[in-house]
Amino acid sequence: MPDEFAFLTALRAIATHPAAAGLADDTAQLDVAAGRLILTSDTMVERVHFRPHDPADSIGWKLAAVNLSDLAAKGAVPLGCLLNYALSGDAAWDDAFLAGLNEALTRFAMPLLGGDTVAIPAGSARSFTLTAIGRAQDRTPLRGGAQPGEALWVTGQIGGAGFGPDGEPRDLARYLRPTPRLAEGQALAPFATAMMDVSDGLLIDARRMAEASSVALTIALDAVPLALPGLDPIECVTAGDDYELLFTLPAGITPPAPATRIGTTSAGSGLTLISNGAPVPLPDRLGYQHGG
Amino acid sequence: MPDEFAFLTALRAIATHPAAAGLADDTAQLDVAAGRLILTSDTMVERVHFRPHDPADSIGWKLAAVNLSDLAAKGAVPLGCLLNYALSGDAAWDDAFLAGLNEALTRFAMPLLGGDTVAIPAGSARSFTLTAIGRAQDRTPLRGGAQPGEALWVTGQIGGAGFGPDGEPRDLARYLRPTPRLAEGQALAPFATAMMDVSDGLLIDARRMAEASSVALTIALDAVPLALPGLDPIECVTAGDDYELLFTLPAGITPPAPATRIGTTSAGSGLTLISNGAPVPLPDRLGYQHGG
Incomplete structure (x- = not known):
């Protein structure tokens, strides 16, 4: 397996943290202080989470970014990660994937500590x-x-990574290389009562927050910051891949990171959409449901 | 996705540890004491690491066991795990997989804390x-x-999970449901100078230990404890899936767990095989090379 040998050599060049120990063992050895660890794991599948023609470097970046986004939503500081990689059979593709992954890991200071490399049968995603x-x-x-009587906020803009009528992402860079909101999440965590990242669509993720918190959420559609002017707000709030942070704060608290107030919580359950103060019907499809 | 909903419900029934928080978040929150964590991750691919007709419960068991075996080889105590699962499209199969996984997790006290569930394109492994x-x-x-002048030991028996001339594993139970040597590893870790699990074949894994330790290893073929009487020793030491522990001890130290002395280390490099004191040529194929 020359592919695997070359790939492991490339991995070793990235995995320079002492805990990786040069990837010479089956395990990583990570020294930690007493406290709480935040653990998250995301799988990206060809033809489900990315398109076969998406650039390899962007898939590597995005795999790191979606996991970093989960850490960001808990206000966590990255300590390290493990990569499970299915060899592509194309050494240049593998190299580009690793380069993109390494860009994200370097930028957000998350060392690669270990993982596994496997071959897969021909033709498999x-x-x-x-x-x-x-x-x-x-x-x-x-x-x-989240508690009743709080305000609902979101960082950044919503809807840019969604697909337009031409079947392409409206903002390709944003779709290919989302930015995890780590600094924002770390600033917000001491104050937010609930926080999560928006990965499958603002509405579907907001409904998940309402359910988990046992509160009702009302979102003002006209308050949602749209990624591009002129877009249909409903298309934006049901598009996925935003990787912004959705969070609640007690009334009267100003978030210590740039964010927009888009709604309120109240006693009850479910998600309500309003625009200019009047109720708007929820769309049939609130977002993507491809992941667990 | 009714499959995914049912699967998540089944996962929640297993993930009862407080750190999993009912799988209601994208992350797990694990409180740890100050110290060293051992991290490992293994991927099992259909048609590469398991056969499509292997029972689903055994695949779940084995996925847990191969990771526990890596922890065992470091003498570590399991704290928890994350599962990344590709839905099969067959709810009964998914249930059986989880049942087998849960059996291993329960037996070896490794709580399920989180992970990810994904759909995959039809026809993909x-x-x-x-x-x-x-x-x-x-x-x-x-x-x-490992240092020169030490003894090389192995727990248990070798070769049982290998494939016989009929193309079937010689000891099907051992192939399907390997036992990670956690108690043995924990007892050995304070004394072993090097330790790893035997997953791809005794010879290939021993050569990896020799390379990583920069020592020469000599294995006495007639000292290797074979899993079944009458087997060809060369077939046994090149078969995979043993999940026994291979380790070195300074000369004169008796291992505090049942094990067999099968060789020695010396200054130099490479792997030498002897039988009744005479050199035996190394086989062309030392074991499996399917994983990283």
């Missing part, structure tokens, strides 16, 4: 998994922490 | 990943710790 480990702050906002 | 986290003891024997 490739599947890549990254498992990230972070260190929590004193407070870890979960999905389920 | 399924791929399952488990990432395990353990707590190290004061000493963590790596592959690369």
Whole structure:
């Protein structure tokens, strides 16, 4: 397996953290202080989570980014990650994947510590998994922490990574290389009562927060910051791949990171959409449901 | 996706540890003491690491066992794991997989804390990943710790999970449901200078230990404990899936767990095979090379 040998050599060049020990063992050895670890793992499958023609470097970047985004939503500081990689059979593709992965890991200071490399049968969709480990702050906002009478906020803009009528992402860079909101999440975690990243669509993820928190959520459609002018707001709030942070704060608290107030919580359950103060019907499809 | 909903419900019934928080968040929150974590992750791919007709429960068991075996080889105590699961499209198969996984997790006290569930395109080989986290003891024997003048030992018996001339594993139970040597590894770790599990074949794994340790290894073929009487020793030491522990001890130390002395280390490099004191040529194929 010359592919695997070359790939492991390339991995070793990236995995320079002492805990990786040069990838010379089946395990990583990570020294930690006493405290709370945040653990997350995401799998990206060809033809499900990415398109076969998406650039390899962007798939590597995105695999790191989606996991970093989960850490960001807990306000965690990345400690390291493990990569499970299905060899493509194309050494240049593998190299580009690793280069993109390494760009994200370097930019957000998450060392590669280990993992596994496998061959897959010809014709099978490739599947890549990254498992990230972070260190929590004193407070870890979960999905389920929202209380009635709070404000709902979101960072950044929504809808840019969604697909337009031509079947292409409206903002290709944003679709290919999302930015995990790590600094924002770390600033917000001490104050947010609930926090999660928006990965499958603002509405579907907001409904998940409402369910986990046992509160009702009302979102003002006209308050949602849209990624591009002139877009249909409903298309934006049902598009996926935003990787912005959705969070609740007690009334009267100003978030310590740039964010937009888009709604409120109240006693009850379910998700309500309003525009200019009037109710708007929920669309049939609230977002993507491809992941667990 | 009714499959995914049912699967998540079944997962929640297993993930009862507080760190899993009912799988209601995208992350797990694991409180740890200060110290060294051992991290490992293994992927099993259909038609590469398991056969499509292998029973689903055994695949779940084996995915846990191969990761536990890596923890065992470092003498680590399991703290928890994350599962990345590709839905099969067959709810009964998914249930059986989880039942087998849960049997192993329960028996070896490794709580399920989180992970990811994905759909895959029709016709693709399924791929399952488990990432395990353990707590190290004061000493963590790596592959690369062997010194010249030591003895080489192995737990249990070798070769039983190999394939016979009929194309079937000689000991089907051992192939389907390997036993990770956790108690043995924990007892051995304070004394072993190097330790690893035997997953791809005794000879190929021994050569990896020799390379990582920069020593020469000599294995006495007639000393290797064979899994079944009458087997060809060369077939046994090149078969995979043993999941026994291979380790070195300074001369004169008796291992605190049942094991057989099968060789010695010396200054130099490479792997030498002897039988009744005379050199035996190394076979062309030392074992499997399917994993990283």
